[in-house]
Amino acid sequence: MLRVIVRRLLQLVVTLIALSALIFIWLRNLPGGPVEALLGERATPERRALLTKALGYDQPILVQYGKFMQRVVTGDFGNSIRSGDPVTEVISRAFPATIELALAAMIIAVGLGVPLGYLAARWRGRFLDNLTIAGTLLGISIPIFFLGYLLKDVFTQNIHWFPPSGRLTTGLDNTNVTGFFVLDGLLTREFDASADALWHLILPAITLATIPLAVIVRITRASVLDVLNEDYVRTAEAKGLRHRTIRGRHILRNALLPVVTTIGLQTGALLSGAVLTEKVYNWGGIGTLITDSITGGRDYPVLQAIILLAALIFVVVNLLVDLSYAFIDPRVRVR
Amino acid sequence: MSDPITQAGAPAPRSGDDKPRPGMSERSIGVLGDRKKARLDELARASSADRGGISLVRDAVRRLRRNPVAIVGATIVGLFILVAIFAPLIAPHDPVARFDELTKNLTVDSIPGASSEFPLGSDPLGRDFLSRMIYGARQTLFVGVLATLIGLALGVLIGAIAGAFGGWVDVVLMRLTDVMLALPSLLLAITLVAMASRSSQWTVIFAVAIVNVPIFARLLRGSMLAQRESDHVLAARALGVKERNIVLRHMLPNSLTAVIVQATLTFAVAILDAAALSFLGLGDPDINRAEWGLMLGVDGQRYFEVRPELAYYPALAIVVVALGFTLLGEAMREAIDPKNRR
Numbered sequence: 105m106l107r108v109i110v111r112r113l114l115q116l117v118v119t120l121i122a123l124s125a126l127i128f129i130w131l132r133n134l135p136g137g138p139v140e141a142l143l144g145e146r147a148t149p150e151r152r153a154l155l156t157k158a159l160g161y162d163q164p165i166l167v168q169y170g171k172f173m174q175r176v177v178t179g180d181f182g183n184s185i186r187s188g189d190p191v192t193e194v195i196s197r198a199f200p201a202t203i204e205l206a207l208a209a210m211i212i213a214v215g216l217g218v219p220l221g222y223l224a225a226r227w228r229g230r231f232l233d234n235l236t237i238a239g240t241l242l243g244i245s246i247p248i249f250f251l252g253y254l255l256k257d258v259f260t261q262n263i264h265w266f267p268p269s270g271r272l273t274t275g276l277d278n279t280n281v282t283g284f285f286v287l288d289g290l291l292t293r294e295f296d297a298s299a300d301a302l303w304h305l306i307l308p309a310i311t312l313a314t315i316p317l318a319v320i321v322r323i324t325r326a327s328v329l330d331v332l333n334e335d336y337v338r339t340a341e342a343k344g345l346r347h348r349t350i351r352g353r354h355i356l357r358n359a360l361l362p363v364v365t366t367i368g369l370q371t372g373a374l375l376s377g378a379v380l381t382e383k384v385y386n387w388g389g390i391g392t393l394i395t396d397s398i399t400g401g402r403d404y405p406v407l408q409a410i411i412l413l414a415a416l417i418f419v420v421v422n423l424l425v426d427l428s429y430a431f432i433d434p435r436v437r438v439r
Numbered sequence: 440m441s442d443p444i445t446q447a448g449a450p451a452p453r454s455g456d457d458k459p460r461p462g463m464s465e466r467s468i469g470v471l472g473d474r475k476k477a478r479l480d481e482l483a484r485a486s487s488a489d490r491g492g493i494s495l496v497r498d499a500v501r502r503l504r505r506n507p508v509a510i511v512g513a514t515i516v517g518l519f520i521l522v523a524i525f526a527p528l529i530a531p532h533d534p535v536a537r538f539d540e541l542t543k544n545l546t547v548d549s550i551p552g553a554s555s556e557f558p559l560g561s562d563p564l565g566r567d568f569l570s571r572m573i574y575g576a577r578q579t580l581f582v583g584v585l586a587t588l589i590g591l592a593l594g595v596l597i598g599a600i601a602g603a604f605g606g607w608v609d610v611v612l613m614r615l616t617d618v619m620l621a622l623p624s625l626l627l628a629i630t631l632v633a634m635a636s637r638s639s640q641w642t643v644i645f646a647v648a649i650v651n652v653p654i655f656a657r658l659l660r661g662s663m664l665a666q667r668e669s670d671h672v673l674a675a676r677a678l679g680v681k682e683r684n685i686v687l688r689h690m691l692p693n694s695l696t697a698v699i700v701q702a703t704l705t706f707a708v709a710i711l712d713a714a715a716l717s718f719l720g721l722g723d724p725d726i727n728r729a730e731w732g733l734m735l736g737v738d739g740q741r742y743f744e745v746r747p748e749l750a751y752y753p754a755l756a757i758v759v760v761a762l763g764f765t766l767l768g769e770a771m772r773e774a775i776d777p778k779n780r781r
Contacts, residue, residue: 376625
């Protein structure tokens with residue numbers, strides 16, 4: 105087990121280094137680079153040269169990369185070109201918003217997806233199964249930003265159940281502790297802030313959850329169907345075990361492995377989806393930051409850091425998923 | 440008499456009557472061979488009479504035709520392609536012309552709706568929305584097909600090289616695809632679009648295509664690696680077929696079915712991704728271009744409060760077409776799965 109962990113960690117490092125080099129070279133070679141973006145209309149040749157020198161863009165690319173990596177290792181990603189604040193600060197301000205949203209979406213997707221997939225498999229070919237499959241097909245075929253607008257239109261314009269955008273009602277005084285607004289409200293016992301944050305969270309979380317939900321339902325269904333035909337399930341039935349025991353210990357536990365893998369892989373879909381969802385609901389997280397970093401002048405330091413961070417999260421989550429196999433499936437532990 | 444030990448396989452040397460024995464065994468082998476031949480012939484006849492030696496692909500097509508899901512998918516895809524091809528004949532108006540009847544009623548918070556001459560009303564620039572929707576099928580097909588084909592071509596190239604050579608080539612190429620897969624797809628596409636000096640239709644096609652390269656590459660490589668050890672490749676190698684021909688004639692064609700199925704599914708993702716890029720403001724800046732993703736992502740979003748139909752129609756079109764390709768692709772995947780052979 106330890107050897108597996110060490111090998112995966114080494115792979116992670118290699119992947120990240122390769123990625124950082126690629127991103128660094130790509131983004132540096134962009135036309136209309138950061139100097140132009142900073143100066144805008146005030147660009148004169150002298151100013152351009154001065155700024156290029158100040159930012160270190162006149163040095164050989166390898167030297168730039170070396171310096172970049174040196175700083176990255178110490179957690180310094182430079183300053184944002186747009187706001188001038190340190191990149192780490194810009195990102196850590198936006199980060200909790202996205203994590204809160206992604207976690208909420210994942211809770212919906214897993215909490216709803218696994219039971220639905222299981223029920224669909226149990227009643228294969230029946231009404232619920234067909235309905236579920238039709239729903240998942242629709243879920244992966246609909247552009248999620250459109251779904252976001254649709255939900256927003258129905259639930260905030262026609263029936264005023266939810267707020268249209270943002271993370272909190274403006275003017276509400278909340279204390280910022282962790283940046284996770286729902287949690288903050290509980291920690292500081294400002295329960296109104298917590299409830300308000302939760303209320304704002306629901307629509308975006310549902311929007312973001314659609315694709316992972318559809319995928320998880322399908323995988324759970326397929327996986328349970330595979331297990332249902334196994335000999336040991338029949339044996340368990342023949343032994344006269346209670347159905348609840350068979351379902352829990354024999355079917356669900358064995359069907360869970362592919363589902364857990366899928367949950368890990370959906371992290372990527374969540375990060376992609378967050379970019380779109382955050383724009384629809386004006387959420388102000390990492391997704392918003394990405395869009396702004398590109399469309400409002402190319403903010404390379406921020407973009408670089410976000411891309412590396414996204415890859416890091418994705419790879420680490422999937423490593424954790426692989427490790428969790430050992431807890432779900434004892435056979436993995438022995439190997 | 441020679442030494443019994445050097446006479447390998449000679450039966451019981453001291454039995455005396457060694458003459459009938461070889462005759463016996465010869466005859467029994469002959470009988471056995473005849474029986475085996477007869478059985479094989481019978482088997483061949485039986486199977487050919489039954490199925491006519493059906494190939495995997497033909498068998499799959501036969502199963503597809505029976506599957507209602509596949510028929511629905513194929514019908515949607517077929518209609519979509521027909522509309523795309525015959526767009527100039529179907530569309531009532533020029534999709535880029537601005538009509539005075541429409542522009543004169545155009546204000547910031549009102550866009551003319553349906554009339555007898557313009558069944559779906561106007562777009563924000565006073566153009567016939569129905570014609571734009573019809574021509575949109577064409578552009579959407581163009582973007583989707585090209586993005587899928589470019590992704591497929593590059594992915595197949597990488598996957599085939601990795602699968603054919605194995606060893607360190609495989610390791611390096613697969614590490615590269617791992618790096619690409621480690622990035623969320625949309626984030627990778629955004630980064631690629633940001634690299635271009637200016638946005639155009641091609642940046643979108645290219646970005647969406649690149650995102651799909653590692654998926655095709657992994658798929659093909661896996662299938663080819665599985666075949667490297669398989670019997671038909673071993674047989675070809677034993678016959679002295681050149682390595683290059685083994686890869687091109689034996690391994691690649693056998694792996695392509697899975698890739699084609701994946702391409703069908705990828706098409707759906709490609710048009711959704713293209714729409715997402717347009718929505719983020721990274722799409723095609725050409726205002727004359729009628730493409731569903733663009734119409735939904737730009738005008739549909741901007742004028743959602745004024746006239747939601749501008750979003751509803753392109754969205755509906757995208758959902759239906761994506762659904763069609765997904766249904767067809769999944770039915771195909773199910774059909775080629777040997778587990779489902781009946």
